[in-house]
Amino acid sequence: MAMRVSIMESHGGSKRPSPSRVRVSVRLRPYMEKDEDKTCVRGLDSQSLEIVNWRNQLETMQYQFDAFYGDKATQREIYTGSVYAILPHLLVGQNASVFAYGPTGAGKTHTMLGNPNQPGIIPRAVRDLLQMTRGTNGQPEEENWSYAITMSYVEIYQEKVMDLLEPKNKDLPIREDKDHNILIPGVTQKTINTFSDFDEHFIPASQNRTVACTKLNDRSSRSHAVLLIKVQKNQQVSPFRQLTGKLYLIDLAGSEDNRRTGNQGIRLKESGAINSSLFTLSKVVDALNQGLPRIPYRDSKLTRLLQDSLGGSAHSVMIANIAPEQKYYFDTLTALNFAAKSKQIINKPFSQETTQAPVLPTLKRHRDDVESSAPSRHLKKNRKDSTEESPNTSKDCTDSKNLQLASLDPAVVERLLKLDKILTEKAKMENPLLNTPKRERMALMKKWEESQMEIERLKEKQKELEEKALAAESRVEKSGGSPFELSDSSVNESAFRAPLRNRTTSTAKAKKVLRVLPLQGENLGDFTAEGERTGLGLNQNAKEEGIPVVEKKTRKAHAGRENEPSWEINVRGDLLQKGREKILNLLNNGSVKELKSLQKIGDKKAKLIVGWREVNGPYTSVEDLAAMEGMTAKQVASFIKVRLQFSLCPLPYVFI
Ligand SMILES: Nc1ncnc2c1ncn2[C@@H]1O[C@H](COP(=O)(O)OP(=O)(O)OP(=O)(O)O)[C@@H](O)[C@H]1O
Numbered sequence: 001m002a003m004r005v006s007i008m009e010s011h012g013g014s015k016r017p018s019p020s021r022v023r024v025s026v027r028l029r030p031y032m033e034k035d036e037d038k039t040c041v042r043g044l045d046s047q048s049l050e051i052v053n054w055r056n057q058l059e060t061m062q063y064q065f066d067a068f069y070g071d072k073a074t075q076r077e078i079y080t081g082s083v084y085a086i087l088p089h090l091l092v093g094q095n096a097s098v099f100a101y102g103p104t105g106a107g108k109t110h111t112m113l114g115n116p117n118q119p120g121i122i123p124r125a126v127r128d129l130l131q132m133t134r135g136t137n138g139q140p141e142e143e144n145w146s147y148a149i150t151m152s153y154v155e156i157y158q159e160k161v162m163d164l165l166e167p168k169n170k171d172l173p174i175r176e177d178k179d180h181n182i183l184i185p186g187v188t189q190k191t192i193n194t195f196s197d198f199d200e201h202f203i204p205a206s207q208n209r210t211v212a213c214t215k216l217n218d219r220s221s222r223s224h225a226v227l228l229i230k231v232q233k234n235q236q237v238s239p240f241r242q243l244t245g246k247l248y249l250i251d252l253a254g255s256e257d258n259r260r261t262g263n264q265g266i267r268l269k270e271s272g273a274i275n276s277s278l279f280t281l282s283k284v285v286d287a288l289n290q291g292l293p294r295i296p297y298r299d300s301k302l303t304r305l306l307q308d309s310l311g312g313s314a315h316s317v318m319i320a321n322i323a324p325e326q327k328y329y330f331d332t333l334t335a336l337n338f339a340a341k342s343k344q345i346i347n348k349p350f351s352q353e354t355t356q357a358p359v360l361p362t363l364k365r366h367r368d369d370v371e372s373s374a375p376s377r378h379l380k381k382n383r384k385d386s387t388e389e390s391p392n393t394s395k396d397c398t399d400s401k402n403l404q405l406a407s408l409d410p411a412v413v414e415r416l417l418k419l420d421k422i423l424t425e426k427a428k429m430e431n432p433l434l435n436t437p438k439r440e441r442m443a444l445m446k447k448w449e450e451s452q453m454e455i456e457r458l459k460e461k462q463k464e465l466e467e468k469a470l471a472a473e474s475r476v477e478k479s480g481g482s483p484f485e486l487s488d489s490s491v492n493e494s495a496f497r498a499p500l501r502n503r504t505t506s507t508a509k510a511k512k513v514l515r516v517l518p519l520q521g522e523n524l525g526d527f528t529a530e531g532e533r534t535g536l537g538l539n540q541n542a543k544e545e546g547i548p549v550v551e552k553k554t555r556k557a558h559a560g561r562e563n564e565p566s567w568e569i570n571v572r573g574d575l576l577q578k579g580r581e582k583i584l585n586l587l588n589n590g591s592v593k594e595l596k597s598l599q600k601i602g603d604k605k606a607k608l609i610v611g612w613r614e615v616n617g618p619y620t621s622v623e624d625l626a627a628m629e630g631m632t633a634k635q636v637a638s639f640i641k642v643r644l645q646f647s648l649c650p651l652p653y654v655f656i
Contacts, residue, residue: 022309022316024343025067025082026336029107031324039324041332043070051333063336065343071324075114078319079124086315087129090231091147093243093351097250097309098125101338102321103331104220104254111319112251113206121319122227122249126151126198129229129247148232150189151198153205156301157223158273163188164205164225174304181352182308189230202227222270224277224302225251242354248309252278252302255331277302282338284310288345310342313349318342350445580622583640587625588618600639605630 026049031039041051042060049068050060067081086096098121100108114120133147153164154172163169165188175183190201209225226248233243253274280300287295288311297307309316320339322332586594587609595606612628613619626636 018349019346020315020349022318022342022345022347023066023082024318024320024339025069025078026063026065026320026322026339027069027073027078027107027111028071029110029321029323030071033325033327038326040326040329041322041324043068049336051336052329054329054333063340065320065339075111075118075120075124078111079121082317082319083121083125084128086317087125087132087247089315089349090129090229090245090247091132091233091243093233093245093353094349095246095248095308095312095314095352096316097248097306097314098317098319099248099250099252099306099309100319100321101252102254102335103323103328106254106321106323106328106331106335108254108319108321109221109251111321112249122202123195123198125247125249126192126229127195129231130192130195130198133231144235144237146234146236148234149192150230150232151192151201152184152187152189152228152230153202153225154184154187154228155209155223155225156277156305158270159277159301161301161305162208162223164208165190165201167208174301176307179352180308180312182305182312184228184305187228221251221253222274224253224274224305226305244352244354246308246314248305248314250306250309255334276300281306281310285338285342285345289341310345310347312347314347315349316345316347348442580640583622584619587622588613598639600635 028041028043028049041049043049044062045068047066047068048062048064050062053059053061069078069081083098086098089096098112100112100121102108110118110120112120113122129149133149151165155162155164160171161174161184163172163186169186169188172184172186175185177183190197192198192201209221209223227250229247229249231245231247233245235241255275255278277300280296280303283296283299284303284306295311297303303310308314318339320335322328322335324332583598586598590598590609592603592606592610595601595609596603598606601609608628608630609625616627619625622640623633623636625631625639626633
């Protein structure tokens with residue numbers, strides 16, 4: 001299962017949040033009245049302007065912004081000066097938004113959209129984003145990443161979210177996910193690979209937007225239009241990270257003074273909805289500036305959609321469009337005051353990254369796999385699957401990540417789960433102290449980062465262990481021996497893996513088992529001789545003296561295993577009991593290290609044994625092992641059998 005997580009922006013090698021103030025630019029439209037030539041506003045320099053003080057005509061009020069563009073400024077200047085710089089954030093999974101604000105007829109649509117001769121911010125930004133995601137050739141760190149860009153286009157018309165790409169989708173809902181991302185479920189998304197793809201979808205969609213003629217604007221926007229460009233960056237190699245950045249390009253409807261617009265009927269109703277949502281927008285900005293605990297984002301669809309742009313996680317740019325004509329004086333003043341208070345808002349951008357959470361079903365599946373197949377083969381298979389699978393679709397990506405996790409050693413996964421549990425508990429304890437969702441999120445981000453580092457460390461360790469295991473395995477195979485050759489104390493996890501394979505190997509290998517099990521004890525010769533002398537045979541003699549006797553039994557014919565010999569141990573009952581007690585003692589008192597020295601007990605099982613006895617008390621019999629998670633009755637029986645052979649050492653074995 002994939003989990004959506006947020007990480008903090010990397011800065012100077014250390015990861016820490018990087019607050020970003022909403023940047024505010026003001027653009028003054030050219031003077032457009034024919035019969036009047038009185039402007040109420042004047043630019044001072046590239047950042048400031050002044051407007052006449054209506055209380056005292058002899059005075060002016062001055063405003064300073066991040067940028068001021070006079071009536072001669074070109075579309076290109078506005079774009080390069082205020083917008084272009086935020087685009088690279090999208091490529092690292094961060095959000096950005098640009099919105100044009102201002103009274104009706106002040107030039108918002110002109111700034112955002114423009115016309116074929118003077119293209120505005122929207123076509124320029126889309127073109128540059130397409131270029132940026134294409135122009136990664138030759139940069140080594142980008143080699144293993146691919147990009148996918150999609151677009152959605154909606155308008156908020158009379159408090160309804162309408163899908164401009166698919167007009168039959170009326171009044172779409174706006175939702176917020178647990179990471180405070182604002183989503184529009186069900187909205188149409190179109191993939192764009194080239195600028196003509198964008199044109200193909202955008203031009204007809206723009207025609208679906210509601211515009212109408214008013215006294216102040218021949219083509220007045222009657223809705224807020226929101227173009228969403230989603231940039232998804234996919235890592236094509238393990239661990240298949242996915243970074244998602246969203247760019248909102250918003251052309252707001254203009255505030256309207258209906259005494260001057262002369263709106264009536266439907267226009268008046270539209271105007272009411274526009275003004276009401278802009279009023280909520282103003283309340284949101286005030287609440288943010290005053291640090292109020294409740295920000296009224298939910299009071300309008302517009303503010304809900306702008307939640308990320310104002311006080312959220314986006315790099316935001318507001319372009320306040322103003323008109324110079326005297327008749328716009330109060331609209332201009334209102335727009336300037338709104339712009340001035342908006343520039344105090346601080347956003348906290350962070351990257352959106354999809355990552356893999358350790359989940360129990362995956363762990364369970366892996367356990368099953370481990371029990372039923374040779375671990376080394378299983379591992380290789382998973383590695384192959386991960387590289388063969390295309391990470392381009394989120395499902396594929398998630399599946400391959402599941403396999404990645406499944407390929408981890410169960411002990412590692414177990415540690416991850418423990419870590420996860422500790423973090424959850426810690427978070428539960430600490431959260432009451434965190435009084436805002438944002439602080440809570442920051443704290444969780446920090447914890448997530450720490451756990452990611454731990455995961456990386458464990459993965460490294462896992463890799464090392466696997467390499468060691470493979471090396472040990474190949475050593476065993478090269479020497480033509482079997483893991484039974486290893487002395488009891490040297491049995492480690494890699495040795496534990498090998499017998500699982502050997503059990504299914506050919507008769508020739510089974511014969512090697514016979515060759516390598518040594519006859520221990522110097523008095524063996526006497527037994528052999530005595531057996532021959534008495535006619536009882538070595539087997540009988542040995543059994544009577546309590547010597548473990550390994551007897552060859554031919555198995556029932558199985559496909560491909562005909563005449564394969566198996567070996568059975570015959571030991572005097574009291575010695576067997578002794579052996580069992582020895583094992584039981586070790587199970588109840590042995591440390592993880594001591595338990596690991598047992599045949600068939602690896603690190604994972606040793607830990608499980610210790611864990612089980614801590615929870616359930618001492619083992620009453622060796623068979624209790626079957627109650628342990630991950631041990632089947634068959635495995636326990638096999639363990640006891642093998643273990644008994646070793647626990648009876650230094651008694652000599654007799655092979656017949
Ligand atoms: N910088 C500019 N240079 C030349 N013409 C401009 C400029 N800004 C705006 N205009 C023109 O002014 C008129 C109104 O502009 P526009 O439609 O962009 O305003 P608006 O703020 O979007 O209005 P509304 O809120 O009613 O939709 C248009 O004819 C537009 O071409």
